[in-house]
Amino acid sequence: LPQHFSFVAGDRGNWRITNMQAIRGDGLDDAASIDVVTGLDPAAPAATWTLRGFASNVRYATRPEVTMLRAVQAPLAREEARLAALIPIKKTAAWWDMAQDERRRMFEETSRHTAIGLEYLPAVARQLLHSRDLGEPFDFLTWFEFAPEHARAFDDLLRRLRATPEWNFVDRETEIRLTRA
Ligand code: HEM
Numbered sequence: 062l063p064q065h066f067s068f069v070a071g072d073r074g075n076w077r078i079t080n081m082q083a084i085r086g087d088g089l090d091d092a093a094s095i096d097v098v099t100g101l102d103p104a105a106p107a108a109t110w111t112l113r114g115f116a117s118n119v120r121y122a123t124r125p126e127v128t129m130l131r132a133v134q135a136p137l138a139r140e141e142a143r144l145a146a147l148i149p150i151k152k153t154a155a156w157w158d159m160a161q162d163e164r165r166r167m168f169e170e171t172s173r174h175t176a177i178g179l180e181y182l183p184a185v186a187r188q189l190l191h192s193r194d195l196g197e198p199f200d201f202l203t204w205f206e207f208a209p210e211h212a213r214a215f216d217d218l219l220r221r222l223r224a225t226p227e228w229n230f231v232d233r234e235t236e237i238r239l240t241r242a
Contacts, residue, residue: 064116066190067102068147068202070095070109076145076239084223086151086233094242095147101195112149114190114202121165126175135183142186142206146215147237149192149199156230172225181218184211199233 070078070089074096081091092109104111119127135142156164168174178187186206193200207215219236222228 065099065101066114066116066202067098067100068095068112069098069102069105070111071105071107075242077242078237079240080236080238082236084234084236085231086235089149089235089237095237095239112192112199112202113195113197114192115195116188117191120161121168122175126169129179130175130182133179133182135186137186137188137204137206139186139206139208141208143241144207144209144212145239145241146203146205147239148203148205149233149235149237150201150203150231151199151233152201153230153232167230168227172222172227174222174225174227177221177225178218181211181214184208185215185218 070092072093074094076095076097078092078094081089083089090109101113102111122130156167159167169176184207188204190202190204191200192198192202205215
């Protein structure tokens with residue numbers, strides 16, 4: 062069964078926000094912390110905002126890519142991975158108007174998303190959550206955890222991915238950096 066998660070921003074939570082930056086489109090209201098909880102949390106009155114998503118099957122990764130990713134990827138909640146990034150992303154109508162094979166080509170053959178990302182594993186642990194089918198304001202919630210010594214490498218990864226043709230299809234993106242509370 063898909064695993065649902067809610068990111069509840071407010072005064073308290075298991076992750077403290079250190080920086081928020083609207084990369085493209087409207088940002089999100091400032092908050093002190095994010096509580097990452099399992100389940101589809103109803104919008105609590107005390108929350109500044111709540112974003113929801115669910116883990117799903119892969120859409121684009123091929124057999125060799127899945128095998129490579131599994132061979133090197135690190136789990137979430139590693140002791141040393143005290144920093145995290147939550148990056149909600151919404152893609153354009155033009156992206157969603159494409160056929161599956163066209164999206165795959167743009168994602169990997171043209172933009173090398175997986176190939177670039179693989180260079181940063183296992184330092185960066187990742188979790189992709191889908192939101193579009195929940196009618197959420199973003200299509201994806203991307204979550205990353207890493208040790209402070211890999212923060213520079215993570216910045217480098219963001220710079221490289223945002224320079225790819227895939228990112229021409231990003232409508233809205235907000236970057237939220239966190240540290241374990
Ligand atoms: C840490 C290294 C990374 C690796 C190895 C990686 C790998 C992947 C893979 C394999 C997929 C496709 C999943 C599928 O087949 O459905 C994917 C999707 C995605 N990734 Fe990454 N990624 C990385 C970093 C990032 C970063 C830093 C961001 C955001 C700035 C990001 C944003 C996304 C988004 C939004 C999707 C969904 C794309 C879509 O379905 O249209 N990824 N990633």
